[in-house]
Amino acid sequence: DVKVTQSSRYLVKRTGEKVFLECVQDMDHENMFWYRQDPGLGLRLIYFSYDVKMKEKGDIPEGYSVSREKKERFSLILESASTNQTSMYLCASILSGGSYNEQFFGPGTRLTVL
Amino acid sequence: QKEVEQDPGPLSVPEGAIVSLNCTYSNSAFQYFMWYRQYSRKGPELLMYTYSSGNKEDGRFTAQVDKSSKYISLFIRDSQPSDSATYLCAMRKGGGSYIPTFGRGTSLIVHP
Numbered sequence: 001d002v003k004v005t006q007s008s009r010y011l012v013k014r015t016g017e018k019v020f021l022e023c024v025q026d027m028d029h030e031n032m033f034w035y036r037q038d039p040g041l042g043l044r045l046i047y048f049s050y051d052v053k054m055k056e057k058g059d060i061p062e063g064y065s066v067s068r069e070k071k072e073r074f075s076l077i078l079e080s081a082s083t084n085q086t087s088m089y090l091c092a093s094i095l096s097g098g099s100y101n102e103q104f105f106g107p108g109t110r111l112t113v114l
Numbered sequence: 115q116k117e118v119e120q121d122p123g124p125l126s127v128p129e130g131a132i133v134s135l136n137c138t139y140s141n142s143a144f145q146y147f148m149w150y151r152q153y154s155r156k157g158p159e160l161l162m163y164t165y166s167s168g169n170k171e172d173g174r175f176t177a178q179v180d181k182s183s184k185y186i187s188l189f190i191r192d193s194q195p196s197d198s199a200t201y202l203c204a205m206r207k208g209g210g211s212y213i214p215t216f217g218r219g220t221s222l223i224v225h226p
């Protein structure tokens with residue numbers, strides 16, 4: 001059974017804290033993504049990575065950074081958490097090559113910043 | 115105007131109804147069209163995947179793509195309370211681009 005796992009389902013942090021969200025996939029996918037999902041705004045792409053140590057900004061990268069040291073692991077970092085970063089964070093991965101490539105999602109991390 | 119437009123709903127229907135969910139888009143380069151289902155507090159999961167125009171059927175679900183109108187639909191026959199979820203349309207270009215563009219999602223409620 002293929003899997004994308006995220007380190008936490010629920011997380012509560014204080015303003016100004018450094019926050020790490022971890023994502024691991026076991027499908028040997030080259031491409032990994034971080035999204036945030038907010039009511040009325042849908043899924044918004046924060047960053048993606050198409051290879052180890054490679055990263056590209058998505059639509060809303062401000063306030064976030066990422067790290068991909070190993071193919072299976074993609075981390076999202078909030079350097080100094082703010083209340084407007086309270087959201088559902090979703091990690092996803094997809095294989096390169098082929099046509100009908102399915103993007104697999106993790107279960108999400110609901111982050112609350114107080 | 116967003117590249118992909120999707121009515122957020124909620125759409126409330128009685129059990130057994132035929133449901134029609136729709137998205138419009140503006141980018142004619144999109145070639146692959148997807149529907150994801152997302153239950154509350156879960157990640158999205160792929161429901162249907164089509165290429166170019168035409169219909170695709172899988173059980174009670176039918177995906178339809180009309181590229182000339184830039185319009186895609188998902189039909190659910192004999193809807194069940196277990197179909198209650200948010201449905202997200204997504205689409206992407208061909209070639210080496212694997213980044214889909216998502217609609218905002220439509221919340222569907224099927225009541226017994």
